[in-house]
Amino acid sequence: MIELHTLFTPNGRKISIMLEETGLPYEVHKIDFSKDEQHSPEFLAISPNNKIPAIVDTDNGLSLMESGAILLYLAEKADMLAPKDELGRWKMMEWLMFQMASVGPMLGQVHTFRRYGKGENKEATERYDKEAQRIYGVMDKRLADNQYFLGDDYSIVDIAHFPWVGRWDWQEVDLHDFPNVLRWYLEVAARPAVKSGWNIPENDQPLPIPESK
Numbered sequence: 256m257i258e259l260h261t262l263f264t265p266n267g268r269k270i271s272i273m274l275e276e277t278g279l280p281y282e283v284h285k286i287d288f289s290k291d292e293q294h295s296p297e298f299l300a301i302s303p304n305n306k307i308p309a310i311v312d313t314d315n316g317l318s319l320m321e322s323g324a325i326l327l328y329l330a331e332k333a334d335m336l337a338p339k340d341e342l343g344r345w346k347m348m349e350w351l352m353f354q355m356a357s358v359g360p361m362l363g364q365v366h367t368f369r370r371y372g373k374g375e376n377k378e379a380t381e382r383y384d385k386e387a388q389r390i391y392g393v394m395d396k397r398l399a400d401n402q403y404f405l406g407d408d409y410s411i412v413d414i415a416h417f418p419w420v421g422r423w424d425w426q427e428v429d430l431h432d433f434p435n436v437l438r439w440y441l442e443v444a445a446r447p448a449v450k451s452g453w454n455i456p457e458n459d460q461p462l463p464i465p466e467s468k
Contacts, residue, residue, distance in 0.1 A: 257281035265418035272452030277333035398435035
């Protein structure tokens with residue numbers, strides 16, 4: 256059994272989507288930021304960096320923090336959604352690290368300065384808007400010749416990217432400017448496990464779908 260300690264953020268949604276995709280048994284423990292539960296001793300015991308998501312595998316007592324590490328662990332545990340050949344695994348690592356190092360942190364800064372800061376810091380907002388456009392361009396180029404980030408096969412790399420791209424509305428990015436990302440996004444968004452995982456824990460943030468042009 257996987258105990259999932261999470262909230263409905265992009266990083267949290269990575270793991271709820273992954274668990275829905277794999278079918279591994281799990282239970283959800285909502286970490287309420289409004290009650291400062293991420294700083295509780297109980298949570299810090301499994302997530303020393305006081306960030307969600309974190310898991311505990313009750314089958315072996317292992318606890319893990321950091322969404323990339325959790326995705327890799329669950330892929331191995333379920334024996335799915337990750338390449339098994341050496342070259343494929345290294346491409347997986349490459350694009351997973353791109354998500355962890357660029358997509359998440361930089362788009363998260365867009366959320367900070369554009370959505371929560373309401374654009375009041377003009378210099379920072381422009382800086383991260385520009386970086387978001389660059390990152391979407393990198394993704395669009397990768398997906399021009401690949402159905403998914405690793406080619407023909409849906410994987411944890413797509414799961415890692417999806418919840419961040421799923422906040423294109425918060426980032427004020429027009430996915431129609433990135434047609435390959437848009438095609439990929441709509442395809443992944445249609446997966447039943449993605450639809451259900453987006454709403455775990457239950458929340459009032461519907462999965463955004465761009466209007467047709």
